[in-house]
Amino acid sequence: MNLKHLAGVLIFMMSANVLASEVNVYSGRKENLIKPLLDRFTAQTGIKTNLVTASADKLLTRLKNEGRNTPADVFITVDAGRLYRAKQAGVFSSVDSEILNTAVPDHLRDPDGQWVGLSQRARVIFYAKDRVKPEQLSTYEDLASDQWKRKICIRGSDNIYNQSLVASLIAADGAEAAQQWSNKLVSNMARPPKGGDRDQIKAAAAGQCDLAIANTYYYGAMLTNKNDPAQVKAAQAMGVFWPNQQGRGSHVNISGAGVTKYAKNPQNALKLLEFLVSEESQKWYAEVNFEYPVSGSAEISELVKSWGSFKSDKLNLDVLGKNNAEAVRTMDRAGWK
Amino acid sequence: MAISIGKLWQPAIILVALVLSIPILTIGGFVFEPSGDNWEHLKQTVLPEYLRNSALLVLGVSIGTLSIGVSTAWLTAMCRFPGKKLFVWLLLLPLAMPAYIIAYTYTGLFDFAGPVQTQLREWTGWGYGDYYFPEIRSLGGAISMLSLVLYPYVYLLARAAFLEQSICVLEVSRTLGCGAWCSFYRVALPLARPAIVAGLSLALMETLADYGTVSYFGLGVFTTGIFRTWFGMGDSVAAAKMAALLLMFVFTLVVIERVSRKQAKYHHTTNKYTQLPEYQLLGFRALLAFFICLLPVLFGFLVPAGQLTSWALLTYQEMLNESFFRLTVNTLLLGLSAAFLSVLLALFLAYGKRMLGGRSVLVSIRIAAIGYAIPGTVVAVGIIIPFAWLDNTIDDFMRQLFDYSTGLLLSGSLFAVMFAYLVRFLAVSLQTVESGLGKIKPSMDDAARSLGYRPRETLFKVHMPLMKGSLLTALLIVFVDVMKELPATLILRPFNFNTLAVRAFELASDERLADSSTAALMIVVVGLLPVIYLSKSISQSRAGQSNHE
Numbered sequence: 008m009n010l011k012h013l014a015g016v017l018i019f020m021m022s023a024n025v026l027a028s029e030v031n032v033y034s035g036r037k038e039n040l041i042k043p044l045l046d047r048f049t050a051q052t053g054i055k056t057n058l059v060t061a062s063a064d065k066l067l068t069r070l071k072n073e074g075r076n077t078p079a080d081v082f083i084t085v086d087a088g089r090l091y092r093a094k095q096a097g098v099f100s101s102v103d104s105e106i107l108n109t110a111v112p113d114h115l116r117d118p119d120g121q122w123v124g125l126s127q128r129a130r131v132i133f134y135a136k137d138r139v140k141p142e143q144l145s146t147y148e149d150l151a152s153d154q155w156k157r158k159i160c161i162r163g164s165d166n167i168y169n170q171s172l173v174a175s176l177i178a179a180d181g182a183e184a185a186q187q188w189s190n191k192l193v194s195n196m197a198r199p200p201k202g203g204d205r206d207q208i209k210a211a212a213a214g215q216c217d218l219a220i221a222n223t224y225y226y227g228a229m230l231t232n233k234n235d236p237a238q239v240k241a242a243q244a245m246g247v248f249w250p251n252q253q254g255r256g257s258h259v260n261i262s263g264a265g266v267t268k269y270a271k272n273p274q275n276a277l278k279l280l281e282f283l284v285s286e287e288s289q290k291w292y293a294e295v296n297f298e299y300p301v302s303g304s305a306e307i308s309e310l311v312k313s314w315g316s317f318k319s320d321k322l323n324l325d326v327l328g329k330n331n332a333e334a335v336r337t338m339d340r341a342g343w344k
Numbered sequence: 345m346a347i348s349i350g351k352l353w354q355p356a357i358i359l360v361a362l363v364l365s366i367p368i369l370t371i372g373g374f375v376f377e378p379s380g381d382n383w384e385h386l387k388q389t390v391l392p393e394y395l396r397n398s399a400l401l402v403l404g405v406s407i408g409t410l411s412i413g414v415s416t417a418w419l420t421a422m423c424r425f426p427g428k429k430l431f432v433w434l435l436l437l438p439l440a441m442p443a444y445i446i447a448y449t450y451t452g453l454f455d456f457a458g459p460v461q462t463q464l465r466e467w468t469g470w471g472y473g474d475y476y477f478p479e480i481r482s483l484g485g486a487i488s489m490l491s492l493v494l495y496p497y498v499y500l501l502a503r504a505a506f507l508e509q510s511i512c513v514l515e516v517s518r519t520l521g522c523g524a525w526c527s528f529y530r531v532a533l534p535l536a537r538p539a540i541v542a543g544l545s546l547a548l549m550e551t552l553a554d555y556g557t558v559s560y561f562g563l564g565v566f567t568t569g570i571f572r573t574w575f576g577m578g579d580s581v582a583a584a585k586m587a588a589l590l591l592m593f594v595f596t597l598v599v600i601e602r603v604s605r606k607q608a609k610y611h612h613t614t615n616k617y618t619q620l621p622e623y624q625l626l627g628f629r630a631l632l633a634f635f636i637c638l639l640p641v642l643f644g645f646l647v648p649a650g651q652l653t654s655w656a657l658l659t660y661q662e663m664l665n666e667s668f669f670r671l672t673v674n675t676l677l678l679g680l681s682a683a684f685l686s687v688l689l690a691l692f693l694a695y696g697k698r699m700l701g702g703r704s705v706l707v708s709i710r711i712a713a714i715g716y717a718i719p720g721t722v723v724a725v726g727i728i729i730p731f732a733w734l735d736n737t738i739d740d741f742m743r744q745l746f747d748y749s750t751g752l753l754l755s756g757s758l759f760a761v762m763f764a765y766l767v768r769f770l771a772v773s774l775q776t777v778e779s780g781l782g783k784i785k786p787s788m789d790d791a792a793r794s795l796g797y798r799p800r801e802t803l804f805k806v807h808m809p810l811m812k813g814s815l816l817t818a819l820l821i822v823f824v825d826v827m828k829e830l831p832a833t834l835i836l837r838p839f840n841f842n843t844l845a846v847r848a849f850e851l852a853s854d855e856r857l858a859d860s861s862t863a864a865l866m867i868v869v870v871g872l873l874p875v876i877y878l879s880k881s882i883s884q885s886r887a888g889q890s891n892h893e
Contacts, residue, residue: 031839037850038842057839059756060850064575065835068725069755072732076739076752078839092578163562165572201481201562202451205855209457214472225855234658234858241457332382332577339389344562 029055030275033070035063035084036262040296047291048282054275063089070098075269080276083125083264086167088174090122090263091328099265102277110284110302114323115261124261125283126292127299129319130172131257132248133219133226135211144248147176147258150218151191159192160207160216163200164338168222168260173337174330175258178322182333189341200344205229205238212241223247227297227310249317256318260327261301354705357696360689361708364767367726368591368714374584382582386573390564394586398565398593400483401490401558402548408491409547412640413498414540418528419637421506424622425630431637432503433876438644439496439821440871442828442845444556445864447489448852449648451560454480481561490551492644497550497821498543501779504813505539506532508783524623538782541601542775546821548597549717549771552590555831556849566590567719574725587722594717598710649868655861663862667842672866675827675843678758679870682765683773683823687815689766690773694781695807698789699799709774716771720831723767727836731755756838764832769825773818780814781807824871844870 034041038060045056059066063084070077070093082093093099099121107116107123115124132144143154150159162169176185197216204221208229211219229242249257264283266276282288289305292298297311419425420432438446454460454477461477464470479485509532517527533540555567566586574583625633656663693709715723731754742750754760784807792802808815830845837846844867851860 037854038847039850039854059837059839059841060846061834061837062575065721065724065831069728069732069835072728073752073755074732074736076732076736076749076755078752078756165559165568199562202455202560203853203855206451206455206457209455213457213462215456228856232858234655237457237459237462335572335577336382336385339385344564 028053028272028275029057030080030272030279031057031078032059032081032083032279033066033079034058034060034082035066035089036060041083043295044283044288044291045279047287048279051282052278054278056279064092067093067096067098070267071096077267077269078271079267080270080272081264081279082267083262085128085262086171086260087124087263087324087327088167088171088331089328090117090261090265091325091331093265094119094121094328098267100268100270100273102266102280104277104281106281107284110281110304112301112303114321115263115301117265118323118325122263122265123280123284124263124301124324126262126289126296127259127301127319128261129223129249129257129259129299129317130168130220131223132250133208133211133221133245134248135214135217136244136246138217139246141246141248144218144250146251146254147172148180148188149250150195150220151188155195155218157195157197158217159195159220160197160210160218161192161200161220162203162207164335164343168204169220169343170331170334170338171260171327172220172258173334174327175320175322177330177333177337178326179255179320182337185334186337186340189337189343193341193343208245209238209241212244219245223311223314224297226314230310247314249315251320252318255322256320259299259319261324262298353696354700354702357693357700357705358708360693361712364712364715364770366730367723367764367767368711368718370726370729371584371587371718371722372591374581375588377581379581379585380579382573382577382579383585386569386582386586390569391586393564394566394569397483397563398552398590401487401551401563401565402597404483404487405490405494405547405551406544408487409495409498410540410544412491412495413543413547414502414533416495416637416640417499417502417506418532419633421503422528422532422623423625423633425625425633427634427637431641434641434645435499435637436496436875437641437649437868437872438493439500439824440827440868440875441493441645441648442556442830442848442864442867443490443493443550443554444560444830445652445848445852445867446493446644446648447486447557447560448857448860449651450485450489451480452857453647453651454478483563486557486561486563489557490547490554492640494547494550495640495644497546498540500817500821501539501543501776502536504817505536505779505783508813509535539779542779545597545601546716546772546775549594552594552717553719555719555721566593570719570722587718590717591714594714649865652861652865652868655858656865659858660862663859668847668862668866671842671844671847671863672870674841675845675867676870678761678765678833678843679823679826682762682769682826683819685762686766686769686773686822687777687818689770690777690818691803691815693770694774694777695799695803697778698781713771713774715767716769718768720764720768720829720833721835723764724832724835727760727764727767727832728755731760756836758838758841760836761833761838764836765822765826765829768829768832769822772821772825776814776818776821777811780811780817784810820874823874827867827871 032045038058042058045058048054049056066082070079070082082098084090084093094117101120103120111123115127134141134144164170173185173189176188204225207219207221208226210216226242226247229238232238251257264280266273266280270276284302286302286305289300289302293300293305293307293311297308300307416435420428420435452458513531513535514527517531522530552566555571558565559568566589570583570586573579573586693712697705697709735752735755738753739750742748788806789802792806797805828845830849833843834846844863848860848863848867851863
């Protein structure tokens, strides 16, 4: 190959690189919960997607340090607390998109347009049907009452879902009340916190406790588990209770995403976000991972429908992030492992 | 010529050590920043518990790995009993099992809601609180899990040491009236001490760096504390202080060992090697030996692997696809290249230490090897920060000078991943290579040198053949460790790059154990091939040993 050819090939490769339409994604969501949607996006738009998944907190550290040279165009994560942290770290840019604004209600979007919710997840009370009547249940606050002494299963305090739940209590009832609540809750725990959300549901079904606090999509995944009949059986023994329906509504959290500040492909990034809140994607989340869509128009699966409709807490999720550090300290002081 | 190499060697060692300690220095740098309320808060609430739990964990895992590792090493090295030849390599199998995977499987089995206890309740009609059952998700549970997968470090190094021992010292001890037990306790064990301690310190460093198991069991230890503070509270300063405390903990362990060893040196005085006369065990004693070797294999490998297999049989059809094949190839290539690099580097350092000595070299080597005790995530963050800084500085410079952006060169590349492996696992290869080198008497060097070999020739013609076993051991351990490595790979990897451990963990942490089993099983299977191959080579590598054992 002579030099002229080589130069030609090089120029071609470089220009191909520049022209290639792609979007780079850092995702705190696991591969199996984001890759299928990215593939569909590519099929529809011809825009290639590149993906790195890892824990959101660490990806954020990477994003922050890579600064203006970061290859990432989109940062996806679960939990509003983390979206807030990303915003504080200054890695997002504000976007203003008609499609996003109409599809996603206000309280599930950042007030400054830096992040947008992609799916909703509700953290609720599960009760053992053979031991607890739903009438005995009312609110998250009531979980601290004496009738549940040593009857509650909940996972550890390093779990961000619990941190956000406590953060929402701080917002609703104040820091002092949240501390009281945490103290009482710890004495109402049937066992020191361990395992994940599914483990709480399993333990309650097996009789170790009467109530389990968990996100609803884990319950959905247990009910439809093809490989482990024991999980199906455990989930069937438990009922879903939507707390605080008379008041502010049940605690919800989101998975969400934003366009990065130094995105090299900002248009494609925005296109991806808009695709992710489209009815098709929203339906996929509801069907595959039993989450709730952020857009009201999207359909939810029959199974999710069977848990009943509910009123959700309309607190702007930004607040969960603001209260996170206080929530962690509150749980530490309460001795919540 | 030789002199100039010698002159360059020392600075080169110091430079390598310095480069490898970049992540630790980066983290260490945070310690001097003023800390906020969080540090006070931590000290008052959770820190004492972290300290206590970490100390107990280290103590428990020491007892566990030593008792399993040394007893099985001695039995398979020096005794003859039914199944011994099989056990020689069967005992290595738990090494291929990541600790978090074994924790997941045992929890699935023995949890209150798991099949074992459920069956028990069905048979007896008991309910919750009617009976005692050891809680798997506890400190004791974590000690058992970690001991079961970490004892092979002690076993490997101790067995290699027993095999490399000159038969003369043992014969002498027997002629001086020592029985089999007595020569074990008073001669073989003390002689093998550096190797055993090397194995134990690997096991303990891995224990202190473990995150997957302890966090799944809900234990408050240093690693969980660091994660919580850093990523939960977003306080890097308080987290770094905790990491520094962890390092002090490790240093204390190292110092205790050094002090207790005092000036003792562990070289053999003769080089007469013959086929080891094995103790023939009969009857009850053979049975006992059989069970001592069977139990760790059973609980460290067969039970969890069986559980994984039964899960994998349910799910493999969905999991086995073209991308799975690519994962496997990625994992293999990464593991192999990291293993070779790390052993080369260890050889360079250990040999330099032997030839040059001196405080600066010694200290440099200690620092280079400290990364093993640091959780992978902390190492990873310690790499992200300086690498990104360097990339951005070069980029700024190029933009100003040539109006050309170089972008990120090191960050998000496989180089960063490989660097993390070296930082994390150099200790493994270094310990093994050093303990191998330590058994070669300095008089051999002197003889080689006086016969006209230059240092390099001494290395290749005298030491290498003698150290083949140790080098292979080092390769094997690093390879398997890299295969299992998770947190650093996860965060540092480039786009669209996956490994088996990443896949297994993503599914398992999503509480989809059955789906994760295919990848987890593949880690074990891929890890097995070198384990089997190398265990054969190790048993043949003993000086004076015929190849047809």
